[in-house]
Amino acid sequence: MASLGLDVLEEQLGKTQAYGLLTVVLGTFLYSIKRAFANHVLEHFLEEQPCPGRTKGPFSWARATFRSVMGTPQMVAEGYEKYAKAGLPFIIPSIRKGAYLVIPPAHFKAVLSKPESVVEAHAPQFENVSAAYTMRDPDIYPSNYDVDIVKKHISKKFGSVARELAEEIALAFDEHWGLSSEWKDVKAWLSLQDIAARAVNRVSVGLPLCRNEKLLKHAISYSMSVPEAGIGINILPSYLQPLLGPLIAKKGTNHCEAAIKIYLPLVEERLNQFHSDQKAAGGWMPPNDMLQWLIEESATNSNPEQMQPRRIAHRLVMLNFNAVPPSGLTLSNALFDFYSATPDRGFVESLREEADRTLKEEPEGYWTKNAVSKLSLMDSTIRESMRHSDFGSTAFPRRVAAAAGIDIGGIRVPRGTHMEIPMHAIHMDSDLYSDPALFEPFRFAPKEALPPDAGPHAGEKPQPLITIEETFLGFGYGRSGCPGRFFASHLLKVMFAYIVQNYDIEYMETRPKMMELMEFRFPNEKSTVRVKRRQ
Numbered sequence: 001m002a003s004l005g006l007d008v009l010e011e012q013l014g015k016t017q018a019y020g021l022l023t024v025v026l027g028t029f030l031y032s033i034k035r036a037f038a039n040h041v042l043e044h045f046l047e048e049q050p051c052p053g054r055t056k057g058p059f060s061w062a063r064a065t066f067r068s069v070m071g072t073p074q075m076v077a078e079g080y081e082k083y084a085k086a087g088l089p090f091i092i093p094s095i096r097k098g099a100y101l102v103i104p105p106a107h108f109k110a111v112l113s114k115p116e117s118v119v120e121a122h123a124p125q126f127e128n129v130s131a132a133y134t135m136r137d138p139d140i141y142p143s144n145y146d147v148d149i150v151k152k153h154i155s156k157k158f159g160s161v162a163r164e165l166a167e168e169i170a171l172a173f174d175e176h177w178g179l180s181s182e183w184k185d186v187k188a189w190l191s192l193q194d195i196a197a198r199a200v201n202r203v204s205v206g207l208p209l210c211r212n213e214k215l216l217k218h219a220i221s222y223s224m225s226v227p228e229a230g231i232g233i234n235i236l237p238s239y240l241q242p243l244l245g246p247l248i249a250k251k252g253t254n255h256c257e258a259a260i261k262i263y264l265p266l267v268e269e270r271l272n273q274f275h276s277d278q279k280a281a282g283g284w285m286p287p288n289d290m291l292q293w294l295i296e297e298s299a300t301n302s303n304p305e306q307m308q309p310r311r312i313a314h315r316l317v318m319l320n321f322n323a324v325p326p327s328g329l330t331l332s333n334a335l336f337d338f339y340s341a342t343p344d345r346g347f348v349e350s351l352r353e354e355a356d357r358t359l360k361e362e363p364e365g366y367w368t369k370n371a372v373s374k375l376s377l378m379d380s381t382i383r384e385s386m387r388h389s390d391f392g393s394t395a396f397p398r399r400v401a402a403a404a405g406i407d408i409g410g411i412r413v414p415r416g417t418h419m420e421i422p423m424h425a426i427h428m429d430s431d432l433y434s435d436p437a438l439f440e441p442f443r444f445a446p447k448e449a450l451p452p453d454a455g456p457h458a459g460e461k462p463q464p465l466i467t468i469e470e471t472f473l474g475f476g477y478g479r480s481g482c483p484g485r486f487f488a489s490h491l492l493k494v495m496f497a498y499i500v501q502n503y504d505i506e507y508m509e510t511r512p513k514m515m516e517l518m519e520f521r522f523p524n525e526k527s528t529v530r531v532k533r534r535q
C-alpha cells in the first residue's frame with residue numbers, strides 16, 4: 001500500500017522511467033491543486049472554510065497539501081476539536097482529491113441519508129479506487145445491484161451455509177496456522193485473509209473450487225491491488241490518468257481476468273443447469289450457495305446482460321474484493337489489540353469459556369447463526385478493535401450533487417463539494433468513550449455477559465457489532481453503510497472462536513504499530529503473531 005503503486009510502475013516501465021514519471025507527477029502537483037479549485041463557486045466556498053494546519057503566506061494551499069500526506073491525522077484531530085464539535089465543517093487538503101470538507105457529527109444523519117441525486121455516494125466511491133481503471137465495468141462496482149444481492153440474499157440466507165463456512169474455516173486454519181505445538185510466527189493480516197478467502201469461496205462457489213490455490217491467489221492479489229493502484233492513479237493530474245491509469249492498474253486487472261477465467265466454467269455449467277431446470281421443471285436440485293443466489297437475482301433483472309457468464313464471474317471476483325481484505329484486516333487488528341492488552345486480566349480465558357460453553361450448548365454441534373449470535377464478549381472485542389484501530393482519519397467519500405447545493409449547519413455547501421467523515425477523531429473522543437485510547441475489549445458487551453474484573457469501562461456502551469451509529473463508524477454510516485456486515489460479523493466471530501479454542505497466541509508487549517498515510521490507517525502486512533496449537 002505504502003508504495004503507492006511505484007513498484008508496479010517500476011515493473012511496468014523500469015526504474016528510470018518510473019522515477020521520471022514521479023518527477024512529472026510532482027511537477028504537475030501545483031496544476032492538480034489548481035484543478036481542485038477549477039470550479040469558481042467551489043473555490044470561493046473552500047477558500048472561506050477553516051483549514052487546520054494551513055498557515056498564512058505564499059503557497060499556503062500547496063504547503064498545507066504537502067503537509068497532509070503525512071499530517072492528515074493531526075490536521076483532522078485539530079479540526080474536529082476546534083470546529084466539528086461546535087457543529088461546523090472544516091477543510092482538509094488532499095494530494096489525491098483536492099480540498100475536501102469534513103462533515104461535523106451533528107449533521108451526519110441529515111447529510112448521509114440524502115438520496116443519490118442530492119448527495120452522491122457511488123461516484124465518489126468509484127473515483128476513490130480509480131475504478132474506471134482498476135475495475136473497468138461501472139455496472140459491477142459500486143452498484144445498487146450488488147448491494148441488493150448482498151441485502152436480499154447474502155444477509156438473509158448466510159445462516160443456511162453456516163455449517164460449510166465453519167468447516168472450511170477450521171480446515172483452512174489447520175493448514176495455514178498448522179497443528180504443531182511449537183511456537184511459530186505467522187503474518188497476521190495476510191494469513192487471515194487467505195483463510196477468509198477460502199471460507200468465503202466455500203460458501204460462494206463450493207468445493208473443489210474454493211480450495212483452488214490459483215483462484216484464491218488471483219482473487220486476493222486483485223483485491224489488494226485495487227486500493228494501491230487506486231491511490232497511485234488518483235495522485236496523478238487528471239490529464240495523465242487516461243495515459244498511465246491502465247498501466248498502473250494492469251497488474252491487478254490481469255489478476256482479475258485470471259480469476260474470472262477460473263470461475264467461468266463453473267458459472268457456465270451452473271447457468272446451463274439453471275436454464276435446463278427451468279425448461280424441464282425438475283430433476284436438478286439447485287445448490288445452496290452464493291453463486292446460485294447471484295444467478296437467481298440476475299434472472300429476475302430486466303437487463304438480460306446480467307445473465308452473461310462473464311458478468312456473473314466478475315461479480316464473484318468483486319465479492320472477494322468486498323469481503324476478504326476487510327475481514328483479514330479487521331481480525332488481524334483485533335488480534336494485535338487483544339493480545340497486547342494486559343495479559344493478567346484473563347481476557348483470553350473469558351473468550352475461550354464463552355466459545356466453549358456456547359458451542360457445547362448448541363444442539364447442531366457447529367457454529368450456527370444462532371450460536372454465533374450468543375458470543376457477546378467476542379462481538380464486543382471485535383467492535384472495540386474496530387473503534388480503537390479504525391481504518392481512516394476520515395472516510396466515506398460523498399459529493400454534493402444537488403444543483404442548489406445542501407445546507408450544513410447554516411452553511412450552503414455548493415454542488416461538487418467532496419465530503420468525508422472524521423471517523424478516527426470520533427472514535428477517540430473522550431466525551432463519547434471513557435479513556436478512548438485504551439483498548440477495553442468488553443466495552444460494548446451487555447452487563448449480564450461480563451466476567452468479574454472485566455475492566456474499568458467494560459459494559460459502558462452495550463451495543464452489538466453490526467449496529468451502525470454516529471459514534472461507531474466501522475461499517476460506515478447512513479444509506480451506504482456496509483450491507484455485508486451481518487455476514488462479516490458471523491465470519492469474524494467463527495474465525496476468532498476457532499483461534500481462541502485451538503491456538504495459544506503469545507502476548508505482545510507493545511501493539512504492532514498501525515501505518516498512517518494521508519487519511520488511511522492500516523496494519524503493517526509484515527506484522528506477525530506468534531502462535532502454537534493448543535494440546
Ligand code: HEM
Nearest residue numbers: 142147322323326327330396474475476480482483484488
Ligand atoms: C469486516 C468486514 C467488513 C468491513 C469492515 C466492511 C466495511 C464497509 C464500509 C465501511 C462500507 C461503507 C463504505 C462507504 O460508505 O463509503 C462498506 C460498504 C460495502 N460493503 Fe462492507 N465491510 C466488510 C465486509 C463486507 C462483506 C463480507 C460484504 C459482502 C458480503 C460487504 C459488502 C459491501 C458492499 C456491497 C458495500 C457498498 C455499499 C454501498 O455502496 O451502498 N462488506 N463496507
